[in-house]
Amino acid sequence: MPTEQQVRIDLAACYRLVAMYGWDDLVFTHISARVPGPEHHFLINPYGMLFEEITASSLVKVDLSGQVIGTSMYPVNPAGFTIHSAIHEVREDAHCVMHLHTLDGTAVASSQEGLVALNQTSQLVVGDLVYHDYEGVALDHAERPRLQHDLGQHNSLLLRNHGTLTVGRSCAEAFLRMYFLERACSMQVRTRAIASMGQDYPTAPAVIAKNADLMKATNMTEMANRLVWPGLLRKLDRVNPGYRD
Numbered sequence: 651m652p653t654e655q656q657v658r659i660d661l662a663a664c665y666r667l668v669a670m671y672g673w674d675d676l677v678f679t680h681i682s683a684r685v686p687g688p689e690h691h692f693l694i695n696p697y698g699m700l701f702e703e704i705t706a707s708s709l710v711k712v713d714l715s716g717q718v719i720g721t722s723m724y725p726v727n728p729a730g731f732t733i734h735s736a737i738h739e740v741r742e743d744a745h746c747v748m749h750l751h752t753l754d755g756t757a758v759a760s761s762q763e764g765l766v767a768l769n770q771t772s773q774l775v776v777g778d779l780v781y782h783d784y785e786g787v788a789l790d791h792a793e794r795p796r797l798q799h800d801l802g803q804h805n806s807l808l809l810r811n812h813g814t815l816t817v818g819r820s821c822a823e824a825f826l827r828m829y830f831l832e833r834a835c836s837m838q839v840r841t842r843a844i845a846s847m848g849q850d851y852p853t854a855p856a857v858i859a860k861n862a863d864l865m866k867a868t869n870m871t872e873m874a875n876r877l878v879w880p881g882l883l884r885k886l887d888r889v890n891p892g893y894r895d
Contacts, residue, residue: 652820654685658706660821660879661693661746662893663886667825668750669702670890673832675751676700679813680730683746683821684738690714692738694731696724705895714739729788736794737801737817744817746824754836755814764808765834767858768841768850772834777862779831780804784811805870806831819871822879826870 652660661683668674668681682694693709695701711719716731730749737747758765764781767773782800785793801807806827807815814831818824841850886893 651686657683657685658709659894662704662706664821664825665701665704666890666893673750673752674701679750680727681748682734690738697727698724732788736797740798743819746818746821748824748828749815751813754839755832757839758835759808760811769837773858773861774865775830775834778804779806781808822874823871826874826878
């Protein structure tokens, strides 16, 4: 099990990677990670810092009631607390929760059809993707049971008219799932934008099912932690170091 300091470093890196990929929304989205221990305490961004500025030591630790553990000169985004506390309360395996408001992710979340199996990337996502209807800015804690119910045991969620959300056993795993989800949304937006070229080229249902089965059999934790995350940290160290501070 990683130490709290390692979780802090990985979460700070996750914030800076989101900024590097252009997925941030000033200070208005959030990523959280649970720290070791039975208390369900988790770390979240200091509300008011840009994602590219966040460091391991600046992250704010809170409990499931929203009480800050320790001290911080920054508050916590109240909507972020609602969403993340809901998931950390019921999903022991969801050590990291990512929520974004990207242009393409929100566009697909706001479309009637949602994400469809247009291409290989989307076919790696749709089998583990569910939806949660929009109830307004997530300030009402009464929404939490419905959010918990809609996510269930799935790992990717489109928040209707709102944005994208993924969970993982590590920051690396949640990030990799978000990469696939966001990329699938962007591919769909581009495909729809060139509709003048003709109708979507269909994929055989058997192939879609085959890809879904492949993802079920894939060890996402292993892929994320060993194959993807080390390279991402090396790149981050080159272009935006300091997240470990």
